[in-house]
Amino acid sequence: MATSITARGSDPGSATPDRPHPVPPKDERRQAWRSRLYRWDTKGSPYAFVSPFFLVFAAFGLFPLLYTGWLSLHQVSLYNVDQAKWVGLKNYTDLFTGPPSHFFWNALGNTFTLGILSTVPQLMIAIGLAHLLNYKLRASSFFRTALLAPYATSVAAATLVFALIFSPESGMANWFLGLFGVDPVAWEAGEWTSQLAISLIVTWRWTGYNALIFLAAMQAVPGDLYEAAALDGASRWKQFLHVTVPALRPTILFTVVVSTIGATQLFGEPFLFGGQSGHQGGTAHQYETLGVFMYDQGFRNSMLGRASAIAWTMFALLLLIGLVNALIARRLRKSQ
Amino acid sequence: MRTSRATRTTRSRRAVVLVTTVLSATALLATGCSSSGSSSDKAADPNEKITLTVGDFGTFGFKEAGLFDAYTALHPNITVKENTTTQEADYWTAVQTHLAAGSGLDDIQALEVGRIALATSDALSGSFQDLSKAPGIKKDDYLPWKWQQATTASGKTIGLGTDVGPMAVCYRQDLFQAAGLPSDPAAVSALWAGDWAKYVEVGKQFQAKAAKGTFFMDSATGLFNATVSSSTEQYYKNGKLNYKDSASVKTAWDLAMKADAAGSSQGLKEFDPTWQTAFTQSTFATTICPSWQQANIEKYSGPANAGKWNVAQAPAAGNWGGSFLSVPSSGKHVAAAQDLVAWLSAPEQQAKVFQKVGNIPSNQNAYALPGVTDFKNPYIGPNAPTGQIFSTAAKAIKPAETGPKAGDLQTAFSNGILLVEQNGKSAGDAWNETVKQIDSTIQ
Numbered sequence: 001m002a003t004s005i006t007a008r009g010s011d012p013g014s015a016t017p018d019r020p021h022p023v024p025p026k027d028e029r030r031q032a033w034r035s036r037l038y039r040w041d042t043k044g045s046p047y048a049f050v051s052p053f054f055l056v057f058a059a060f061g062l063f064p065l066l067y068t069g070w071l072s073l074h075q076v077s078l079y080n081v082d083q084a085k086w087v088g089l090k091n092y093t094d095l096f097t098g099p100p101s102h103f104f105w106n107a108l109g110n111t112f113t114l115g116i117l118s119t120v121p122q123l124m125i126a127i128g129l130a131h132l133l134n135y136k137l138r139a140s141s142f143f144r145t146a147l148l149a150p151y152a153t154s155v156a157a158a159t160l161v162f163a164l165i166f167s168p169e170s171g172m173a174n175w176f177l178g179l180f181g182v183d184p185v186a187w188e189a190g191e192w193t194s195q196l197a198i199s200l201i202v203t204w205r206w207t208g209y210n211a212l213i214f215l216a217a218m219q220a221v222p223g224d225l226y227e228a229a230a231l232d233g234a235s236r237w238k239q240f241l242h243v244t245v246p247a248l249r250p251t252i253l254f255t256v257v258v259s260t261i262g263a264t265q266l267f268g269e270p271f272l273f274g275g276q277s278g279h280q281g282g283t284a285h286q287y288e289t290l291g292v293f294m295y296d297q298g299f300r301n302s303m304l305g306r307a308s309a310i311a312w313t314m315f316a317l318l319l320l321i322g323l324v325n326a327l328i329a330r331r332l333r334k335s336q
Numbered sequence: 337m338r339t340s341r342a343t344r345t346t347r348s349r350r351a352v353v354l355v356t357t358v359l360s361a362t363a364l365l366a367t368g369c370s371s372s373g374s375s376s377d378k379a380a381d382p383n384e385k386i387t388l389t390v391g392d393f394g395t396f397g398f399k400e401a402g403l404f405d406a407y408t409a410l411h412p413n414i415t416v417k418e419n420t421t422t423q424e425a426d427y428w429t430a431v432q433t434h435l436a437a438g439s440g441l442d443d444i445q446a447l448e449v450g451r452i453a454l455a456t457s458d459a460l461s462g463s464f465q466d467l468s469k470a471p472g473i474k475k476d477d478y479l480p481w482k483w484q485q486a487t488t489a490s491g492k493t494i495g496l497g498t499d500v501g502p503m504a505v506c507y508r509q510d511l512f513q514a515a516g517l518p519s520d521p522a523a524v525s526a527l528w529a530g531d532w533a534k535y536v537e538v539g540k541q542f543q544a545k546a547a548k549g550t551f552f553m554d555s556a557t558g559l560f561n562a563t564v565s566s567s568t569e570q571y572y573k574n575g576k577l578n579y580k581d582s583a584s585v586k587t588a589w590d591l592a593m594k595a596d597a598a599g600s601s602q603g604l605k606e607f608d609p610t611w612q613t614a615f616t617q618s619t620f621a622t623t624i625c626p627s628w629q630q631a632n633i634e635k636y637s638g639p640a641n642a643g644k645w646n647v648a649q650a651p652a653a654g655n656w657g658g659s660f661l662s663v664p665s666s667g668k669h670v671a672a673a674q675d676l677v678a679w680l681s682a683p684e685q686q687a688k689v690f691q692k693v694g695n696i697p698s699n700q701n702a703y704a705l706p707g708v709t710d711f712k713n714p715y716i717g718p719n720a721p722t723g724q725i726f727s728t729a730a731k732a733i734k735p736a737e738t739g740p741k742a743g744d745l746q747t748a749f750s751n752g753i754l755l756v757e758q759n760g761k762s763a764g765d766a767w768n769e770t771v772k773q774i775d776s777t778i779q
Contacts, residue, residue: 078436079459100776160609167610170617189758275608276750279425283605283754284761284769299429301744301777 065315071308078302091309100297100306106285107293110195114270114289115263117199118206123255126207127248130214131240144215147208155268159201163188163273166197173197188273191286198287201269206262210255217251218244249332257325264318267291290314386669387415388676391442393427395631396420396498396659397693403685407676414672423607424448425747435463441664443673447495449485449658450743455495456488457740464494465663470674477683481735482698486660495660496681497698499689501626502729503562503650505535506633506716510644511621515545521720525649532563532651536591539600542621551620552600554611556592556757557750558624559601563588564746565736566654571746572739579745579774592753593763603757606750612636618644626656627726630694634715646717649725653732658698696726703727741777748773 072091074084095104133143150158165172166187174184187193221244229239245252266289271278274287279296281288288296290310298307390398396418398404404416419442421427428451434440447455454460467473468487475483478497486495505528509519517538518524528534536559539552546552553559564570567584571577579585595601602620604611614620615636623629625647633645661680663673679685686697687705694713702708711723752770755761761769 077459078432081436099772102772103776164609167613169610169619170613186758189754276423276425276605276747277754279429280751280773283751284759286759299433300425302432303777 068308068311071304072312074305075303076305078298078304081304084305087305091305092313094306095309095313103285103288103293104310107281107288107290110281110285110287111264111266111289111291114195114199114202114266114287115260117195118202118266119256119259119263121199122203122207123210123252123259125203126210126255127214127245127252129207129211130218131244133211133215134218134244144212147211149208150205151209153205155205156272158205159269159272162197162201162204163275188282189284189286191284194273194282194287198269198273201273202263202266206259210259213255214248214251217248221247250329253325253329253332257321260321261318264314264321265291267295271295290317383413385413385415386672387417388444388669388673389417389419389442390444390446390661390676391419391421391427391431392446392659393421393424393448395628395635395693395695396446397631397689397695398680401685401688401692403680403688407679414676416676424450428743435460435664438463438666441666443663443667443669444677445662445664446498447486447660447662448743449501449655449660449738450746452485452495452660453738453742454740455662456486458488461488461492461494463664463666465665465670465674466492466494467496467663467674467677468493470678472675472678473681477699477701479698479700479730479733481733482658484735485738486662495662496677498659498661498681499628499686499695500698500730500733501565501628501655501657502696502726502733503565503654503656504625504627504647504725504729505622505650506625506629506645506647507622508618508620508644509646509717511546511550511618512542514547515542515621517542519646521646521648521717521725524646528651529649530651532559532566532588532591535559535651536595536598536600539595539622540598543598543600546621549619551602552622553595554602554614554620554623555604555606555753556595556601557606557753559595560588560592560749560753561656561746562624562650562654563591564749565656566650566652568734568736570736570738571742572737574737575739577739577741577745577778580771585749589749589753589763589767593756596753596757601757603754605754605758607632616640624650624656626658627690627694627696628657630713630716630722642715643718645715647713647720647722647725650729653729653734655733655736658696690723694722694726696730703731744777745774748777 071081071084073086073088075087075090076084090098094100129147133140133147137143164170166174168174168184168186168188171187173187177183177185185193187197225243225247226239229243234242270281270287270289270292274280274282277283279292279300281292281296290313294307294310294314297303297310390404392398399418404418408415421430427446428448431441431445431447455464468475468491473496475493479500482497482500483493486497487493505524507524512519512524518527527538542552564584567587569578569582569584571579571582571585573582596603602614604614604620613636615633616638618637618641623633625633630647637645661677663670663677667673681699683697683699683702683705686695686699686702687707689695690697690702691707691711697703697708709723709727712718712720713722716722748770751773752766755766755769756763
């Protein structure tokens with residue numbers, strides 16, 4: 001389409017050298033002006049139409065990214081951003097080996113364990129739920145809407161409710177365990193218990209969202225595949241394993257990537273779950289993620305340079321995840 | 337050919353229309369912005385209808401005592417709106433960000449005492465008005481150390497004290513009786529008079545006879561803060577962080593560890609929802625009670641526990657908390673905001689707040705008002721001499737050196753103690769973790 005328009009637009013231009021008049025009549029001049037306008041229009045308009053996105057991206061995406069990179073090479077306080085002192089890579093070396101390194105590696109580890117703890121069950125439950133919803137059900141649209149309800153709940157509200165459920169003194173979780181004679185668990189204080197509790201919040205919020213994505217993909221799987229499988233005597237479980245899962249492979253990869261990115265940036269849940277010590281991910285930093293660590297360094301300790309270095313490290317980490325994803329995706333495509 | 341030319345002209349016309357639309361829209365936007373900008377720059381008109389916003393945290397009591405409405409009654413053109421955040425740490429984070437950005441601040445911003453050293457430092461003091469020069473504000477009205485805290489090295493006063501935090505100990509008389517301890521305020525005060533270590537000893541006595549599931553204190557972090565706060569040497573010495581060698585920090589840490597080892601602390605994280613529900617469930621018998629804490633006790637214990645709380649003198653006088661009101665220079669109504677701050681800090685207004693929510697005035701003239709010294713809290717120990725206990729403590733407070741990171745250090749140590757109480761770490765490990773935490777926040 002674009003090429004044909006350009007070809008037509010350049011038509012009168014190529015004709016000009018043949019013309020004998022040194023000064024074209026007024027009418028023709030207008031004609032030439034119009035055709036030039038037209039050429040600008042056809043060439044320029046698409047750029048004009050897409051430019052708002054790129055302008056906004058440049059202002060709120062690219063500029064902060066570069067500015068953060070610049071800040072990460074300085075010692076700079078939140079209060080006097082104008083007075084930055086050049087320190088080179090010190091913020092990065094501090095992170096990896098200096099005084100805050102203990103907390104950095106801890107946060108990196110927690111981000112990883114919390115990511116696994118929340119992403120894996122979340123996607124497995126989601127695919128199971130989607131499989132069930134894919135059958136003919138009464139009130140199926142009700143169930144589909146209900147699945148999205150947790151996702152529509154605000155992180156703050158959900159986390160505060162879960163914090164109460166996992167309260168050591170009066171929480172529902174301990175009351176429930178008490179029914180089986182289990183001693184009360186200090187959910188928030190323990191390393192694994194607190195991470196379990198937080199990953200439960202994440203799982204609760206995101207399972208429905210992923211289930212709907214899986215469901216959409218499942219409905220694109222041709223029904224005769226299932227019929228054929230059923231004729232061959234495959235049980236529903238076998239159908240799920242040998243028809244649904246292979247057909248869903250690209251979708252599964254997509255949700256894994258999206259959830260991994262979400263897990264890397266996990267912030268709201270641990271921050272709010274910790275109450276007074278949420279800014280450092282618990283009294284013992286037991287569930288401090290990279291996001292929380294960055295916030296604590298930047299906005300509680302007003303060390304913007306170090307916080308920027310953490311931001312860039314997270315950015316590099318996400319690029320790495322993207323790369324791995326691309327490699328796997330290519331493998332998958334080849335194997336098909 | 338003809339058709340294509342026809343399309344060409346419509347296309348170019350469309351382009352012209354598009355360009356004109358975009359240009360005129362931009363122009364509209366631009367003029368819209370500039371016209372709204374210019375209207376706000378108008379000179380202040382004394383009768384102009386304005387809204388002043390007051391940013392604060394926790395319970396300041398202005399609204400509760402009806403002061404904003406009273407001010408509007410005096411100045412019909414002014415409406416006051418309060419923006420409250422529950423937790424001071426969250427509030428301060430937002431204020432810091434707004435200060436750094438130079439926008440988004442309220443006309444009046446409250447500052448907690450733990451942050452005042454930072455606010456008066458060179459980095460931040462430029463953002464606030466000098467209130468010592470504002471009309472109607474006199475230095476001699478205020479407790480000298482309180483005034484000094486909000487004054488910069490160059491003599492600029494950026495905040496007026498709203499309240500101070502003289503400490504008492506609030507206790508449950510019913511639980512004390514059940515454990516065979518005296519329950520009258522004077523007798524309870526005598527149990528631990530003079531030394532926080534005695535308070536820990538009383539805790540042991542209590543715990544020996546207490547019902548299962550009840551504890552002497554809510555958290556050893558309160559004891560730690562109280563002990564540090566009643567010393568003149570806290571986290572700073574001669575302008576430098578000195579927490580590792582500070583005698584009061586060491587004593588406070590050891591006392592907290594002792595209380596934990598004796599099992600007399602419930603190990604709650606103060607101000608968290610679990611701490612709040614523990615009030616309702618009556619699981620602990622004492623809490624360190626700076627005057628502002630009275631409002632929390634009443635709020636969280638609820639009507640079911642009315643009359644069960646009482647208040648006794650703290651082993652040693654000290655200050656925990658207390659706030660200031662500041663006027664950021666970036667505000668649109670700086671003069672009006674200064675007037676409101678001066679009015680809110682006058683003795684009569686501070687006395688009203690005290691009677692309503694228990695915040696002890698920072699304006700010395702308020703102590704002479706009968707409503708303050710004779711005050712009895714209808715919820716906490718209706719017969720306890722509450723006003724007398726707090727105003728005596730307020731006058732006995734000795735000034736202590738503070739510094740920009742004082743608030744952060746208090747948080748770090750509270751977390752360090754919780755490492756022992758909640759995470760089961762040894763005292764030595766917890767101390768090392770705390771030092772590591774503090775070191776990592778200093779650049």
